[in-house]
Amino acid sequence: MTIKSAAALVIAGTLLAATVAVRAQDAPGGGPTSVEISGEGKEVYEMICQACHMADGKGGDGAGAAIPSIANNPNLANKDFIVDILVKGRGGMPWFTDMLTPEQIAAVSTYARSHFNTYRDPVTTADVQRVMAASGSSTSDCSTC
Amino acid sequence: MMDSMRPTRRDMLAMIGKVGGTVALYQAMTALGHAAESQFAGPPKLTGAPKGKKVLVLGAGLAGLVAAYELQRAGYAVEVLEYQDRPGGRNYSVRGGDKVVEVGGVSQTCAFQPGNYLNPGPWRIPHHHRSLLHYCKVLGVELEPFIQLDHNTFIHHSKGFGGKPQRYKELSVDFKGHVSELLGKSLNAGALNDTVSKEDQERLVEALRGWGLLDGNLNYTSSLRVSGQRGYDRPPGGGVNGAPTPSKINSLSDVLSSDIWAHMNFFFSNVMQTTMFQPKGGMDMIGKAFARAVGPVVQLNTKVTRIAQGETGVTAYWEDIPSGKTGQSTADWCVNTIPLPVLNQLDMQVGAPLKAAIRAVPYSGQVKIGLEMRRRFWEEDDAIYGGHSFTDQAIGLISYPNDKMFGNGPAVLLGAFARDAGGFQLAGMTPAQRIEAALAQGSVFHPAAYRKEFMNGTSVAWSRLPWILGCTSRWSDDARAAHYQNLVAMDGRIVLAGEHASYYGGWMEGSLLSGLDAIERIHQRATGA
Numbered sequence: 001m002t003i004k005s006a007a008a009l010v011i012a013g014t015l016l017a018a019t020v021a022v023r024a025q026d027a028p029g030g031g032p033t034s035v036e037i038s039g040e041g042k043e044v045y046e047m048i049c050q051a052c053h054m055a056d057g058k059g060g061d062g063a064g065a066a067i068p069s070i071a072n073n074p075n076l077a078n079k080d081f082i083v084d085i086l087v088k089g090r091g092g093m094p095w096f097t098d099m100l101t102p103e104q105i106a107a108v109s110t111y112a113r114s115h116f117n118t119y120r121d122p123v124t125t126a127d128v129q130r131v132m133a134a135s136g137s138s139t140s141d142c143s144t145c
Numbered sequence: 146m147m148d149s150m151r152p153t154r155r156d157m158l159a160m161i162g163k164v165g166g167t168v169a170l171y172q173a174m175t176a177l178g179h180a181a182e183s184q185f186a187g188p189p190k191l192t193g194a195p196k197g198k199k200v201l202v203l204g205a206g207l208a209g210l211v212a213a214y215e216l217q218r219a220g221y222a223v224e225v226l227e228y229q230d231r232p233g234g235r236n237y238s239v240r241g242g243d244k245v246v247e248v249g250g251v252s253q254t255c256a257f258q259p260g261n262y263l264n265p266g267p268w269r270i271p272h273h274h275r276s277l278l279h280y281c282k283v284l285g286v287e288l289e290p291f292i293q294l295d296h297n298t299f300i301h302h303s304k305g306f307g308g309k310p311q312r313y314k315e316l317s318v319d320f321k322g323h324v325s326e327l328l329g330k331s332l333n334a335g336a337l338n339d340t341v342s343k344e345d346q347e348r349l350v351e352a353l354r355g356w357g358l359l360d361g362n363l364n365y366t367s368s369l370r371v372s373g374q375r376g377y378d379r380p381p382g383g384g385v386n387g388a389p390t391p392s393k394i395n396s397l398s399d400v401l402s403s404d405i406w407a408h409m410n411f412f413f414s415n416v417m418q419t420t421m422f423q424p425k426g427g428m429d430m431i432g433k434a435f436a437r438a439v440g441p442v443v444q445l446n447t448k449v450t451r452i453a454q455g456e457t458g459v460t461a462y463w464e465d466i467p468s469g470k471t472g473q474s475t476a477d478w479c480v481n482t483i484p485l486p487v488l489n490q491l492d493m494q495v496g497a498p499l500k501a502a503i504r505a506v507p508y509s510g511q512v513k514i515g516l517e518m519r520r521r522f523w524e525e526d527d528a529i530y531g532g533h534s535f536t537d538q539a540i541g542l543i544s545y546p547n548d549k550m551f552g553n554g555p556a557v558l559l560g561a562f563a564r565d566a567g568g569f570q571l572a573g574m575t576p577a578q579r580i581e582a583a584l585a586q587g588s589v590f591h592p593a594a595y596r597k598e599f600m601n602g603t604s605v606a607w608s609r610l611p612w613i614l615g616c617t618s619r620w621s622d623d624a625r626a627a628h629y630q631n632l633v634a635m636d637g638r639i640v641l642a643g644e645h646a647s648y649y650g651g652w653m654e655g656s657l658l659s660g661l662d663a664i665e666r667i668h669q670r671a672t673g674a
Binding site for chain 1: 249268414450485535539569612614621650651
């Protein structure tokens, strides 16, 4: 692990800790989690995204509803499409700015676009920050945690 | 970075305030914003219902069932459509022989012994969730205590105490003692002369001496007196060797490394305070009791495909899942409790504000795992009876069964209640990988017995359950401000209900209060009031 991604983990962990106190939902306990999220796009996908979008990126059907497919999805041709959803959430999918750093969002977006599709140009941290700025989102804004 | 740390520090200060017995307790409670008790003031009194009017209820979870139950009592005709092959929605229990089928087709068959169960969704009932307790009583659902706090459980932190779990009673007493010592000495050194009067300083020092078990010099040290709270090395006995010996306290630095204050604080939360309850035999006793009371109007295995409305009524188009046959149901009004991740993909004839609100609420994706063990080693070997051992690992905790204590047969532990990153991580695994992760992580608490006594396990990953695609609604403050009133407002003849249409998200109380509020408004419209 690089020093940069280690620092990102610390920030992510701190944000998770901060979310604990403000939610009234039933919760396992009061302590923060030490679960660490990698800086690598593939690992972020496997650890976070495939909980819903499945290991093959194809999502799946439910009760008259579906988890959208990331694989072979022409919407991903526009790199802002995936970044925007990760920053703001959409439908049942939550926003991830309180769990992933801009670096991690860029890495996993790059992975999803290139591994499950054929869009090779990388999504950069600057891309993520541009989308976040446009949406008024900030990783340190825990009023929305 | 500094900004994001502030809530943690605030919580820490609030905790210190509580230990010191100050008004910080009250402030922290109200700061949660959810400290008020339930708004339930008795079942609705819906009098004068017009003859021959019908309400269609979509979804046989608690919101839909309480709506159906009270509407029937008021004299309305009711029809309930439910996608699953059972009533109750998230109010359910998994037992031996039950199948858990996920999006993608992965299927588990639970192998628990008869009488054992996992409550994958709701599992504990606060004593102030009065509507839920009311309906349990009315419907004859027998409740038993849910052991929320057992001081003998363990706290594990990967970076505290070299990763070795410590007893809750030891860490909590040590935290209280060290904080009392520091505050007491600060007072005596005059550090708070500007803010605390001399008279209050004297009273507070006296309080800290008693509260923190401090000695004459305001030191928190190992002693028999302290052991009277945190436990002894050799406990009191009888006869020749009856005299107890004191245990050794942990250092402030070690205690802080365990995050014990956060776990102590957890039990101050209004919805986590003792006494708590659970239904005897499984949480699904509540949904089943409602379904019995409502009668044969619940049509199971029915997938709603479209919802239309006009001047005179509402029509739901549906498919009978086993046969594939289609049909439609009409009514004067509709209570729609379909979970939002499903509803937002459904063709429903409502206005733009409601559609936008439905799209604005994401769901969180918790994971629970039940592990069946051959014997109750936590009771027999570790003297733990109910309660939770907390960890900072993905599983979050292991929780011990609240029933059949001292029994001989196999028992089911809750081996994970994971959320956030840990929840996603476990949900993304195969069922076999989840069980392995739960065993590996849970073994820190009971290393000798955990794998040895393990028989089988079943996991429920909420984000992959096809009938909901998530666990509970997760409103942001911004979305709440922009969309909540639109979500709960009647749109023509349709009104939404469910925990997502409440300020008690993720709790059965929220579902019930929402369902009751929805039918009161329908009744107002129907009676022209």
